[in-house]
Amino acid sequence: MSWDSRFPEPIELPCGVRLASLREAIVHLVKTVPSSERSTPVVLTAAEMITSAAERGGPIEFARVATLRALNRHLECVLNPDILKSRIGTSLRERRRPNTLDPPAPNAERLLHP
Secondary structure, X not given: OOOOOEEEEEEEOOOOOEEEEHHHXXXXXXXXXXXXXXXXXXXXXXXXXXXXXXXXXXXXXXXXXXXXXXXXXXXXXOOOHHHHHHHHHHHHHXXXXXXXXXOOOOOHHHXXXX
């Protein structure tokens, strides 16, 4: 691979910048990450993944994900507990085995004896 290798899906930034290649990604990181933050693990990982993909044929998707994490390093991940509760509750109900003591489903007779 080379520095001009393209991501399978370009990184679209809110400011309108579009990062389509490994070269564009590393240049953008160099220009936008302050020197005081360049030694943080998330930025170092992004630089290593981009370099690995460009020079040693590493997975380009890893470079893309690491770049996204470095660009979003200040964003806080917040989980909406209401969504979690509804998803967990639904999945448990779907996996639950019917109990013989449960009331029969509506129209159960019609389904059993068409």
